[in-house]
Amino acid sequence: MSVRDLIILGCSSQQPTRLRNHGAYLLRWNQEGFLFDPGEGTQRQFIFADVAPPTVTRIFVSHFHGDHCLGLGSMLMRLNLDRVNHPIHCYYPASGKVYFDRLRYGTIYHDHIQVIEHPVSKEGIVHQDGAFTIKAKFLDHGVDNVGWRIQEADTVKFDKDKLKAAGIRGPQVKELEAKGEIEIDGKRIKLEEVSWVRQGDIFTSVIDTKPCKNAVSLAKGAKLLLCESTYLEEHKDLAHSHNHMTAKQAAAIAKEAGAQKLILTHFSARYRDLKPFVEEAREIFPNVDVADDFKRFDFPLQDFLLTQK
Template sequence: MSARDLIILGTSSQQPTRYRNHGAYLFRWNEEGLLFDPGEGTQRQFIFANIAPPTVNRIFVSHFHGDHCLGLGSMLMRLNLDQVTHPIHCYYPASGKKYFDRLRYGTIYHENIQVIEHPVSEEGVVHDDGKFCIEAKFLNHGVDNIGWRITEPDLRKFDEAKLKTFRIVGTMVKKLIEQGFIEVDGKKITIEEVSWIRKGDSIAVVIDTRPCKQAVELARDVEILLSESTYLEEHKDLAHKNFHLTARQAAEIAKEAKAKKLVLTHYSARYLDHRLFEKEAREVFPNTVAACDLMAIPFPKNPPKE
């Protein structure tokens, strides 16, 4: 079974610290690698995490403040150096096209990878290729800044015991899938009688914003909400001034959205102990994890509905 987890490659906000790299977040999911907001030093963090960069299939940039994109160019050049044969899909605010180009072509190199750009100018579904449905909403950060919701397809699961009871075996299952029913010993059996639909899981990434309805909408019922929490509540005024969240505000978003798990990141360098964020958020939303660099957070598939 392929890995299904969130790898935290960095947790710092505007400036890295001795213990925190610029932010970067890798979801390994359904044999793909979804990399969000690769800040400075992301390529090196892959080494420390013992993960090969060619794992990456998609790169998402929420906005073009440096701590969210300075690692983009080096990641693309690394994938180029590794001569990956799969396309690299890149999603970013359309208004930042000039910054994307500068980062992509900031140095001399012979490009041999296929980069497919998805500049986003309108909210809603921005890409659905049957593997993932990608939704975008603009957050409240003072510049064009996108929050993301990623959803895998629904999957039909068969009840092996019921298949056996109805004596549906081998190629009969394929026929059942193709036409939605099958006749066995003169009895019509529908696909619904021997299977169920497992709803596809969703994750949301909300990085750099004031509290807003768009963040709640993105996080509705997700398995994981990865959210910035630049400040603690004691510096709530700074959070508002700088278009950021406190840990408590992130927890309030998770609670309202009925997310299953909240992962906090993007801490101001003024705070030395990330556990303070976890403590503050858990008062509102108990299932909170304050991330630290190189942490791996699994999100296994939901159990099937009865």
């Protein structure tokens, strides 16, 4: 089975600490490596995480505040140095094109890689293929800031017992999948009679925002929701004035959206202990954990029984 996990390369907010680097998040999902908000030092964090940078296939920048993008240039230069032969897709708010260019071309180097830009100017689907659909929505942070929803394609799964009972075997299975029905001994068997659909999993990234409807929309039914929770409730006023959220507000979004698991991140440097974030969030949403540098969260396939419910 292909690797499916979320690796925290950094979880601090504007100011890094001795223990927490600027934010950066790598989602390894089948054959893709989705890198979100590469802050300063991301290239080095890959070394400590023991992950090869060429794993990255797509880079997402939510907005162009420094802690979310200062590692972009060095990551592209590293991929260029490694001479990756796959294209690097970059998604970012279109209004930040000037900052993207400054980061990409901030130093002298020989450009060998293929960078495909996807500046986002309107909400909706920004990429779709046979494997994934990527959607973008604008969040509430005072500047153009994009949240991301990645959903894998649904897949048809066959019930071996039903195939056997119907007498369908070998190449006939592929024929049935392609045509939707097949005739066996004078009887027509439809695809849905011997199969079931595994709905594609959903990952959502909501970083830097006040609570808003678009955050809930992006997180609807997400298997894994990575969400900012810069402050605790005692600093709720700071969260509002700086266009951020508290752990409880992030938990409320997860609950309303019906997400399966919530990962809190983007912590203010004023906090050393992250346990209170979990404690406050669990008052509203039970399945919650906190990001921490180099922590990994598995993102496994759902099993048959869970999918069937």
